[in-house]
Amino acid sequence: MRVKFSKMHGLGNDFVMLDGVSQRIRLSPDKVRRIADRRLGIGCDQVLLVEPPRHPDTDFCYRIFNADGGEVENCGNGARCFARFVHERRLTGKQHLNVEIASGTLQLNLMDADQVEVNMGAPLLExxxxxxxxxxxxxxxxxxxxxxxxxxxxxxxxxxxxxxxxxxxxxxxxxxxxxxxxxxxxxxxxxxxxxxxxxxxxxxxxxxxxxxxxxxxxxxxxxxxxxxxxxxxxxxxxxxxxxxxxxxxxxxxxxxxxxxxxxxxxxxxxxxxxxx
Incomplete structure (x- = not known):
């Protein structure tokens, strides 16, 4: 399986971005670890897989995998890279995005000069x-x-x-x-x-x-x-x-x-x- 990717970073927190909308991608923990390997793969802190929306009120869904292969709930730097990625890949023309992640939804706003603002939702303190x-x-x-x-x-x-x-x-x-x-x-x-x-x-x-x-x-x-x-x-x-x-x-x-x-x-x- 030959997969197209983009390498991105937010303040040096780096990601491999995968478009699962226009190409079919199946990830396993072993594949994530191979992608993330800085000597034998592409190298990154996390792999982000962009998928079609699951709900009518969202624009996309994306999944987040740590370098050890485990899937996690949220990533702020990854959210900003996601917004830039789907825009650059012409998966959307929207500047304001509502996206689904494992822990809920995020609202993203693309701004000038590579800046992205993310509404991260209210913190959970209980x-x-x-x-x-x-x-x-x-x-x-x-x-x-x-x-x-x-x-x-x-x-x-x-x-x-x-x-x-x-x-x-x-x-x-x-x-x-x-x-x-x-x-x-x-x-x-x-x-x-x-x-x-x-x-x-x-x-x-x-x-x-x-x-x-x-x-x-x-x-x-x-x-x-x-x-x-x-x-x-x-x-x-x-x-x-x-x-x-x-x-x-x-x-x-x-x-x-x-x-x-x-x-x-x-x-x-x-x-x-x-x-x-």
């Missing part, structure tokens, strides 16, 4: 919705790892996130602590782990260890979750420039029950074909 094992909802939770207790925030943006405040983002134990928290037993579906340094109420820094991938150069849903956690604690304003290793995202959230919006770039790197 432990059973994240999911996270806790007796009740709280702004912060104690979490024990190897006999040491850390304070985290737990937020779902369609996928689960743990957020830790750090004083220096460069010294944050992302590679040491990230893998341990990502598979912590209190997160039954695993969790993406964000390390957040707040510089000012409108500017913050973030590094994210993503389950099934490792540390990435950017994580859109992680940036949204980190902003929500900091906003709940009144540490940031309604609008924050979130700086990640790959660049900056603008995140806006006005409070409980309101949607989170994320704006940032989506860049096409190259097109090609691969035999699966």
């Amino acid at each position: 432990p059973e919705q994240i999911p996270f094992r806790a007796d009740r909802r709280a702004e912060s939770y104690p979490l024990e790892v190897n006999g040491e207790t850390f304070t985290i925030g737990a937020v779902s943006m369609g996928n689960p996130h743990a957020v830790l405040l750090v004083e220096d983002i460069q010294l944050a134990p992302v590679r040491e602590l990230g893998p341990l928290l990502a598979v912590h037993s209190r997160f039954p579906q695993g969790v993406n782990v964000g390390f957040l340094q707040i510089e000012t109420p409108s500017r913050a820094h973030l590094r994210v260890f993503e389950r099934g991938v490792g540390e990435t150069r950017a994580c859109g849903t992680g940036a949204c979750a980190a902003m929500v956690y900091a906003h709940q604690r009144e540490l940031v304003e309604d609008k924050v420039d979130m700086h990640l290793p790959g660049g900056a995202l603008t995140i806006h959230w006005s409070g409980p029950g309101q949607p989170v919006t994320m704006k940032g770039p989506a860049i096409t790197v190259f097109h090609g074909q691969i035999i699966l």
Whole structure:
């Protein structure tokens, strides 16, 4: 099976985009791992498969697969790349899109200069919705790892996130602590782990260890979750420039029950074909 693809990235968080609308594609975990392999395949953090809509009120459906082959619920940087991809591939002429993902629907708005704005929906904060094992909802939770207790925030943006405040983002134990928290037993579906340094109420820094991938150069849903956690604690304003290793995202959230919006770039790197 010869498949056409596009390689894209959002702030260095990179994707292989597959058009499952005009070509028939069947993915298995083995095929995803082969595509994502940076030495033997194309190389990416995640594979996104675009499919026809399943409901009359959506424009497309797309599925998200981590580099380890596992399918996941949401990806903010991937959402922006998806919007740019379907437009560049002439699968749609719309600037405003309503798309279905595993965790629900997203509203996407293509803007000028490669910018895409995404309505990520309202964050989920109840432990059973994240999911996270806790007796009740709280702004912060104690979490024990190897006999040491850390304070985290737990937020779902369609996928689960743990957020830790750090004083220096460069010294944050992302590679040491990230893998341990990502598979912590209190997160039954695993969790993406964000390390957040707040510089000012409108500017913050973030590094994210993503389950099934490792540390990435950017994580859109992680940036949204980190902003929500900091906003709940009144540490940031309604609008924050979130700086990640790959660049900056603008995140806006006005409070409980309101949607989170994320704006940032989506860049096409190259097109090609691969035999699966």
